[in-house]
Amino acid sequence: MKLLRSVPQPMPAGPDFASGAPLPRARPRRLRRTPALRALVCEHAVAVSDLIEPLFVVPGRGVRQEVPSMPGVFVQSVDRLVEDVREGHDLGLRAVLLFGVPQHKDEQASELADPRGVVQRAIGALKRELPDLLVIADLCACEYTSHGHCGLLDERGVIDNDRTLALLARGALSYAACGVDMVAPSDMMDGRVAYLRHALDEAGHLETGILSYAVKYASALYGPFRDAAQSTPAFGDRRTHQMDPPNAREAIKEAQLDAAEGADMIMVKPALGYLDIVWRVREAVNLPVAAYSVSGEYAMLKAAARNGWIDEDRAVDELLVGCKRAGADAIVTYFARSFARRHNGKPHTGGRTR
Numbered sequence: 001m002k003l004l005r006s007v008p009q010p011m012p013a014g015p016d017f018a019s020g021a022p023l024p025r026a027r028p029r030r031l032r033r034t035p036a037l038r039a040l041v042c043e044h045a046v047a048v049s050d051l052i053e054p055l056f057v058v059p060g061r062g063v064r065q066e067v068p069s070m071p072g073v074f075v076q077s078v079d080r081l082v083e084d085v086r087e088g089h090d091l092g093l094r095a096v097l098l099f100g101v102p103q104h105k106d107e108q109a110s111e112l113a114d115p116r117g118v119v120q121r122a123i124g125a126l127k128r129e130l131p132d133l134l135v136i137a138d139l140c141a142c143e144y145t146s147h148g149h150c151g152l153l154d155e156r157g158v159i160d161n162d163r164t165l166a167l168l169a170r171g172a173l174s175y176a177a178c179g180v181d182m183v184a185p186s187d188m189m190d191g192r193v194a195y196l197r198h199a200l201d202e203a204g205h206l207e208t209g210i211l212s213y214a215v216k217y218a219s220a221l222y223g224p225f226r227d228a229a230q231s232t233p234a235f236g237d238r239r240t241h242q243m244d245p246p247n248a249r250e251a252i253k254e255a256q257l258d259a260a261e262g263a264d265m266i267m268v269k270p271a272l273g274y275l276d277i278v279w280r281v282r283e284a285v286n287l288p289v290a291a292y293s294v295s296g297e298y299a300m301l302k303a304a305a306r307n308g309w310i311d312e313d314r315a316v317d318e319l320l321v322g323c324k325r326a327g328a329d330a331i332v333t334y335f336a337r338s339f340a341r342r343h344n345g346k347p348h349t350g351g352r353t354r
């Protein structure tokens with residue numbers, strides 16, 4: 001076989017290059033020329049007020065421990081949590097999402113609905129100290145059950161959907177009694193939004209909202225969270241209730257069901273690998289949509305940044321503006337605090353502060 005000659009040819013100099021060829025008629029680069037132009041034509045921005053900060057609360061006093069797989073994220077007792085949230089509030093953060101790690105776990109998830117439980121005490125303390133803070137409480141059994149599953153088990157060891165609804169309702173009512181603004185059921189049981197709405201209304205909690213984790217995938221990216229919440233299932237996994245990652249139509253179905261059942265907002269979780277789902281849900285449901293950028297996404301970015309492989313701040317800004325571009329109204333992110341520190345009061349476009 002004859003080899004082709006590949007001797008590099010010198011580039012023709014200046015305007016003679018490709019003479020006779022038409023010059024580009026459209027030059028999108030013109031609008032990228034200066035920071036002012038880029039800011040003028042910028043399509044999406046992230047504001048600190050778009051962010052929801054997830055927080056872990058544990059029993060005790062004076063407790064503040066860093067989660068090993070989530071540098072910069074802490075599990076804290078109520079007293080330390082209030083101090084910490086006040087700092088975030090001063091930086092412009094207006095919404096928190098609480099997760100509780102109880103003193104005691106059992107098969108019935110007894111502490112979930114305990115009026116003196118950690119989450120209940122945290123809600124009360126935060127609403128007392130920072131009345132205008134939006135307090136959202138995650139609602140699921142997995143942090144409270146000794147087996148780590150998201151619901152009550154039947155004699156076969158299978159989650160009993162309908163008995164779990166009653167447990168979740170007791171939890172929601174105990175949160176509402178402490179003044180929570182929204183409950184966020186993350187259990188993925190069928191029919192829970194209608195059940196919770198009914199229970200809250202019956203008890204007179206007409207203003208307590210429901211932020212439904214309508215679309216929650218059985219993701220590998222929840223690992224660091226389970227370290228923090230000590231909620232790894234003792235056996236089996238969560239694939240019988242969380243969604244299968246290849247499925248998209250099913251996400252629309254879940255979101256529409258929850259909207260019809262009375263959800264006030266819809267959550268999609270995780271975010272990074274599921275921005276197409278955020279987009280589809282945004283198009284299909286006429287409710288605000290929140291994207292949850294999960295613990296594994298946080299851990300990946302942190303690990304890469306610590307190795308000097310990426311620029312953390314730029315990567316975070318890019319990830320968050322990507323969620324907005326996909327249609328998220330709100331973003332739950334463990335980077336809320338660092339983002340607020342950097343952009344307090346200024347919307348951020350993902351490239352350069354406006």
Ligand SMILES: [Zn+2]
Pocket residue numbers: 140141142143149150186187
């Ligand atoms: Zn759960």
